Amino acid sequence: MAYTAEIIGVGTEILLGNICNTDAQDVSQALSQLGINVYFHTVVGDNLQRLRQAVDIARSRADIIITTGGLGPTYDDLTKQTLAEAFGKRLVFHEEEAERIRSYFKERLNNMEMTENNLQQAWLPEGCVVFVNTCGTAPGCAFEADGKHVIMLPGPPRECRAMLQHSAIPYLAALSDSQLYTHNIHVFGMGESSVEARLRDLMREMTNPTLAPYAKEGEVLLRLTAKARSKEEAEAMMAPALEKVRAVLGDVIYGVDTDTLENTVFQLLKEQGKTLAAAESCTGGLLSKRLTDLPGSSAVFLGGVVSYATRSKVSVLGVDEAVLKNNPVASRPVAEAMARRARELFGADFGIGITGVAGPDPDENGTEPGTVYIALDTGDQTFCREPLHFTDRARVRSFAASTGLDMLRRYLTGRPV
Amino acid sequence: MAYTAEIIGVGTEILLGNICNTDAQDVSQALSQLGINVYFHTVVGDNLQRLRQAVDIARSRADIIITTGGLGPTYDDLTKQTLAEAFGKRLVFHEEEAERIRSYFKERLNNMEMTENNLQQAWLPEGCVVFVNTCGTAPGCAFEADGKHVIMLPGPPRECRAMLQHSAIPYLAALSDSQLYTHNIHVFGMGESSVEARLRDLMREMTNPTLAPYAKEGEVLLRLTAKARSKEEAEAMMAPALEKVRAVLGDVIYGVDTDTLENTVFQLLKEQGKTLAAAESCTGGLLSKRLTDLPGSSAVFLGGVVSYATRSKVSVLGVDEAVLKNNPVASRPVAEAMARRARELFGADFGIGITGVAGPDPDENGTEPGTVYIALDTGDQTFCREPLHFTDRARVRSFAASTGLDMLRRYLTGRPV
Numbered sequence: 001m002a003y004t005a006e007i008i009g010v011g012t013e014i015l016l017g018n019i020c021n022t023d024a025q026d027v028s029q030a031l032s033q034l035g036i037n038v039y040f041h042t043v044v045g046d047n048l049q050r051l052r053q054a055v056d057i058a059r060s061r062a063d064i065i066i067t068t069g070g071l072g073p074t075y076d077d078l079t080k081q082t083l084a085e086a087f088g089k090r091l092v093f094h095e096e097e098a099e100r101i102r103s104y105f106k107e108r109l110n111n112m113e114m115t116e117n118n119l120q121q122a123w124l125p126e127g128c129v130v131f132v133n134t135c136g137t138a139p140g141c142a143f144e145a146d147g148k149h150v151i152m153l154p155g156p157p158r159e160c161r162a163m164l165q166h167s168a169i170p171y172l173a174a175l176s177d178s179q180l181y182t183h184n185i186h187v188f189g190m191g192e193s194s195v196e197a198r199l200r201d202l203m204r205e206m207t208n209p210t211l212a213p214y215a216k217e218g219e220v221l222l223r224l225t226a227k228a229r230s231k232e233e234a235e236a237m238m239a240p241a242l243e244k245v246r247a248v249l250g251d252v253i254y255g256v257d258t259d260t261l262e263n264t265v266f267q268l269l270k271e272q273g274k275t276l277a278a279a280e281s282c283t284g285g286l287l288s289k290r291l292t293d294l295p296g297s298s299a300v301f302l303g304g305v306v307s308y309a310t311r312s313k314v315s316v317l318g319v320d321e322a323v324l325k326n327n328p329v330a331s332r333p334v335a336e337a338m339a340r341r342a343r344e345l346f347g348a349d350f351g352i353g354i355t356g357v358a359g360p361d362p363d364e365n366g367t368e369p370g371t372v373y374i375a376l377d378t379g380d381q382t383f384c385r386e387p388l389h390f391t392d393r394a395r396v397r398s399f400a401a402s403t404g405l406d407m408l409r410r411y412l413t414g415r416p417v
Numbered sequence: 418m419a420y421t422a423e424i425i426g427v428g429t430e431i432l433l434g435n436i437c438n439t440d441a442q443d444v445s446q447a448l449s450q451l452g453i454n455v456y457f458h459t460v461v462g463d464n465l466q467r468l469r470q471a472v473d474i475a476r477s478r479a480d481i482i483i484t485t486g487g488l489g490p491t492y493d494d495l496t497k498q499t500l501a502e503a504f505g506k507r508l509v510f511h512e513e514e515a516e517r518i519r520s521y522f523k524e525r526l527n528n529m530e531m532t533e534n535n536l537q538q539a540w541l542p543e544g545c546v547v548f549v550n551t552c553g554t555a556p557g558c559a560f561e562a563d564g565k566h567v568i569m570l571p572g573p574p575r576e577c578r579a580m581l582q583h584s585a586i587p588y589l590a591a592l593s594d595s596q597l598y599t600h601n602i603h604v605f606g607m608g609e610s611s612v613e614a615r616l617r618d619l620m621r622e623m624t625n626p627t628l629a630p631y632a633k634e635g636e637v638l639l640r641l642t643a644k645a646r647s648k649e650e651a652e653a654m655m656a657p658a659l660e661k662v663r664a665v666l667g668d669v670i671y672g673v674d675t676d677t678l679e680n681t682v683f684q685l686l687k688e689q690g691k692t693l694a695a696a697e698s699c700t701g702g703l704l705s706k707r708l709t710d711l712p713g714s715s716a717v718f719l720g721g722v723v724s725y726a727t728r729s730k731v732s733v734l735g736v737d738e739a740v741l742k743n744n745p746v747a748s749r750p751v752a753e754a755m756a757r758r759a760r761e762l763f764g765a766d767f768g769i770g771i772t773g774v775a776g777p778d779p780d781e782n783g784t785e786p787g788t789v790y791i792a793l794d795t796g797d798q799t800f801c802r803e804p805l806h807f808t809d810r811a812r813v814r815s816f817a818a819s820t821g822l823d824m825l826r827r828y829l830t831g832r833p834v
Contacts, residue, residue: 015455017445018631020437024460028434038432039467041460043441050456057474214435278723284709285702288723292701295777295810303725303733306695306705309763312720316762345733346726360712393712 069155181234277346278304335373486572598651694763695721
């Protein structure tokens with residue numbers, strides 16, 4: 001039997017629009033992986049009557065009720081009382097949890113004074129399974145009553161996510177005999193509509209596993225999902241589908257179950273013992289920033305020059321003055337010279353150079369926004385691309401940085417750049 | 418009378434956790450500004466029965482029902498049919514909207530072929546007010562029936578936000594005689610708990626306007642909100658409160674109703690006709706990236722060097738070799754030399770230098786993660802700060818870049834750096 005679940009977010013700050021209900025997304029993703037159907041999300045404020053009303057509606061239409069938020073120490077944290085009352089449970093003081101809260105203040109908060117109301121968090125429904133909070137003070141819990149499963153998770157997204165992984169998912173996995181298994185196929189360099197057109201027939205004829213495309217930041221993510229009793233069974237079901245997708249799309253797939261384009265490039269450089277430097281104009285440090293987001297990136301990324309002012313391309317980066325005299329700033333020769341100079345200046349194996357107009361206005365030469373040249377210099381060869389013309393500044397910058405990374409990815413894997 | 422509203426998000430992709438229900442946040446913020454109370458959010462999939470159930474529950478407890486999503490051209494877009502049926506309205510073909518959809522394909526989508534199902538979007542409830550979609554094809558609408566107001570908005574966040582601003586807010590504002598007016602007070606350089614402790618008494622005694630703090634990315638945002646019949650009345654109510662907050666917090670307030678710290682610095686530099694260059698090590702281009710996110714930043718930001726590899730601090734940036742020999746890479750003298758060299762290299766008025774260990778591991782000298790030095794060089798003077806030790810890589814980087822920007826903000830406004 002497939003379980004159905006309803007997620008109730010508790011918190012007036014969500015209803016005021018101060019924060020977005022990201023907990024619901026996190027919990028939904030986990031439930032979807034577990035093969036549990038979610039038919040409704042509800043959000044309700046810190047109000048006893050309305051929370052009780054939401055709980056009563058949820059229990060009438062779902063097998064599993066998962067709440068997020070309202071577990072804290074203040075008077076407007078009402079989730080435990082309300083759920084316990086709705087299911088006829090008493091709240092019981094858990095000395096072990098009280099001790100954990102006391103020591104959290106002592107050790108993690110540097111002996112910060114603990115006010116007494118913090119111990120309210122140690123009152124939990126009788127007979128529940130306690131979920132330890134690894135990054136905060138409020139414990140969560142789960143209990144079964146009247147044929148329903150109730151799970152309570154804390155509201156702060158970091159705490160909610162951690163408790164979901166450590167406690168709620170294992171609890172829920174034990175309820176179900178089949179689960180969803182997923183492969184994420186990452187695509188750069190082909191638009192969503194082209195990907196969809198090429199895979200349309202395949203997607204239509206598939207039922208288990210299923211294949212679905214999602215557009216994200218100039219990339220396409222294809223999610224291949226199988227429902228099966230074990231990981232092995234799921235893998236056996238997914239392997240032929242994965243082969244078919246690879247055959248259709250070819251080398252625009254930059255990774256399966258990988259992280260990001262920058263991480264893919266980082267791993268390739270590390271494996272091959274190679275280094276990179278960048279010279280960025282219109283992306284203004286975005287490519288460097290994305291690579292240095294990754295811990296350990298100093299092993300492969302030596303640095304870069306953000307030559308934002310035109311004259312700094314000569315004075316700092318050392319591009320030949322004649323190149324800039326004879327060409328618009330946003331041009332292939334300038335991008336290529338920037339890539340070469342970045343490589344030489346930093347003594348790296350590869351250099352990436354990006355120059356163009358991010359917009360929203362044309363530059364002083366009248367070059368239109370979205371005109372961007374991206375070059376890769378390998379010492380022996382220089383490649384240059386001029387990608388699609390977008391008009392949105394953020395998209396132009398993001399797509400240009402991604403293109404530079406993808407060119408290097410293609411070079412490092414022996415594909416045409 | 419204060420109206421109450423319920424927001425119903427329609428879309429299976431939200432229940433699967435593929436996307437977050439950001440529309441609910443956008444709509445909630447707008448309603449909160451209008452003084453309309455939101456007691457529930459509901460999310461339901463693309464399913465006729467369950468959507469009808471959600472609508473029936475919402476009409477039993479709210480005066481205004483706002484739906485987002487499910488207005489598109491495909492068979493699983495059910496919102497209009499369901500809402501019309503629930504309130505006994507027929508769907509009527511709107512020739513004017515059909516024409517708009519046809520011309521959208523012609524002009525905005527470059528003559529892309531329009532499939533017939535797109536015209537389904539022109540069927541709207543009889544007697545409704547049509548909301549034109551300025552960034553997509555699906556129109557929204559509003560109607561009144563049985564003493565309830567029903568508003569339907571498209572799901573894609575960009576389309577939803579635009580229609581909210583252009584159509585839904587004016588429609589709702591006409592229903593209500595008092596509205597909420599807000600000032601956002603931006604604070605950097607004082608933690609949320611300190612801000613709260615200093616303002617606690619003030620916040621407690623205030624009822625209209627109200628004052629509430631929100632932590633965001635190393636900053637604190639204080640929201641001052643008044644409920645009033647006009648903007649003038651609201652301003653008169655908020656002015657004394659704003660003065661009190663300024664008196665208590667002083668110069669850690671970097672702006673009121675401003676955008677971001679980088680935008681504040683950008684505007685100050687522009688006003689004073691000054692320029693900036695950066696030398697970034699552990700922030701890896703983040704400060705440059707944040708400044709160049711802003712259109713027009715080339716007027717004040719000349720560029721930077723991402724001297725990520727230690728030797729590039731000498732070879733590219735030109736820091737004196739002796740400084741690096743006699744000091745750890747993460748040290749005050751290195752940060753100061755980097756700031757000076759950035760200024761000199763780019764010929765800027767100001768240089769910012771950032772060096773440190775972002776983590777998660779100590780550097781090769783055993784310097785702990787979170788040790789970061791941030792220097793500002795003005796030509797005449799050099800300032801250096803070593804901010805709080807965080808341990809999370811992203812927070813270390815973000816806080817370090819913000820500190821650099823804040824030091825310059827303080828200098829440019831004549832405050833102690």
